Amino acid sequence: MRQLVLHRLLWSLPSLAIVSALTFVLASLAPGDAARTVLGTNTDPAAYAQVREQLGLDRSLPAQYGGWLAAAARGDLGDSLFTHEPVVEILRSRVGVTLTLIVGATVIAAVLGVAIGVVGAVRGGVAGRVTDALAMLGMAVPTFWLGLLLILVFASRLGWFPATGFVPFAEDPLGWLRSYTLPVLTLATAGVATIAKQTRGAVLDAMGTEYVRALRANGLPDRAILLKHCLKNAAVPVTTVVGLVMIGLLGGTILVEQVFALPGLGQLAVSATLQHDLPVLVGVVTTYTLVVMASNLVTDVGYGWLSPRMEAGR
Incomplete structure (x- = not known):
């Protein structure tokens, strides 16, 4: 029984990595982004680029995922792009x-x-x-x-x-x-x-x-x-x-x-x-x-x- 539990726990790590990576990819394929949601559809391109940079959306998708994965390994799932609350605290409350x-x-x-x-x-x-x-x-x-x-x-x-x-x-x-x-x-x-x-x-x-x-x-x-x-x-x-x-x-x-x-x-x-x-x-x-x-x-x-x-x- 202990071997079964240990085996499942070990397999959970790559499974979590795969699921999170797929989430990043699929979310990137959806139209729009957080900066557009904040500023609206009709906005100045310069302001749009500035907000994307502030939110870290100007980086490549692998760079964004790599940064998230490194932080997640330490138990930090990042902060909400809108409320700036730690994601861990948001999840804990719900x-x-x-x-x-x-x-x-x-x-x-x-x-x-x-x-x-x-x-x-x-x-x-x-x-x-x-x-x-x-x-x-x-x-x-x-x-x-x-x-x-x-x-x-x-x-x-x-x-x-x-x-x-x-x-x-x-x-x-x-x-x-x-x-x-x-x-x-x-x-x-x-x-x-x-x-x-x-x-x-x-x-x-x-x-x-x-x-x-x-x-x-x-x-x-x-x-x-x-x-x-x-x-x-x-x-x-x-x-x-x-x-x-x-x-x-x-x-x-x-x-x-x-x-x-x-x-x-x-x-x-x-x-x-x-x-x-x-x-x-x-x-x-x-x-x-x-x-x-x-x-x-x-x-x-x-x-x-x-x-x-x-x-x-x-």
């Missing part, structure tokens, strides 16, 4: 909002998805068809549309939850929970559908094995077979899907944070892209990359815990 959203949505998706999938596999018939129908519906519904629908029903009409905004936990724990409820449910819906469908298939496969049929023939209760054997065998593929769902939720946070006006990394990424604030944008992308790597690492550790033989094979 990363908690996004991580809470992702973790909360993943937990709800895993719990509800596994429960629905198991019921669909055990009951079969109508329950199985309902599970498949819900899975298809959950994966087809656009995230932004679902968020607006929840706002319309539970915020505007019923008044149970706030439509937008964020309340820090330290100020009001109940208000914090209410401000997260609709965004988390919006983000978790597609994950619930995906995990439910995968769980149902994995449990059905486990229930159809010769080993399980032999246990049932020996008189072992169906409840014990399900809890001690079927779910254990289905845990590995379900764990894979949960890890993939968590990674997929990262993209969903951008839309959800825009719809519910949450001050997270997704909202920050949108504003940094529109303003061509490259240091902030690269910082956000790097943070997202670290979250993906952490999710993959947790999934691999889960493999080792659920299936020691699989871990030994690695």
Whole structure:
């Protein structure tokens, strides 16, 4: 297990370098730059050149990336081109909002998805068809549309939850929970559908094995077979899907944070892209990359815990 963790950590370094370099390249291909955003479209060329020099945009792209990479190796991600705040501080103030959203949505998706999938596999018939129908519906519904629908029903009409905004936990724990409820449910819906469908298939496969049929023939209760054997065998593929769902939720946070006006990394990424604030944008992308790597690492550790033989094979 230690070798696995060390191996993942070592591979994270070149991965981060590649992702950050691609971000620099792709951002340079977008029309406009930060100097043009500051001065506007109709401006004096001399003033435009002066602002580009002040922001360091007059240097070549390799020189800009080389300077950023050298500073990043020391833990310095630079300063925002507009607010002049350290990017590390900007990320620190927002990363908690996004991580809470992702973790909360993943937990709800895993719990509800596994429960629905198991019921669909055990009951079969109508329950199985309902599970498949819900899975298809959950994966087809656009995230932004679902968020607006929840706002319309539970915020505007019923008044149970706030439509937008964020309340820090330290100020009001109940208000914090209410401000997260609709965004988390919006983000978790597609994950619930995906995990439910995968769980149902994995449990059905486990229930159809010769080993399980032999246990049932020996008189072992169906409840014990399900809890001690079927779910254990289905845990590995379900764990894979949960890890993939968590990674997929990262993209969903951008839309959800825009719809519910949450001050997270997704909202920050949108504003940094529109303003061509490259240091902030690269910082956000790097943070997202670290979250993906952490999710993959947790999934691999889960493999080792659920299936020691699989871990030994690695």
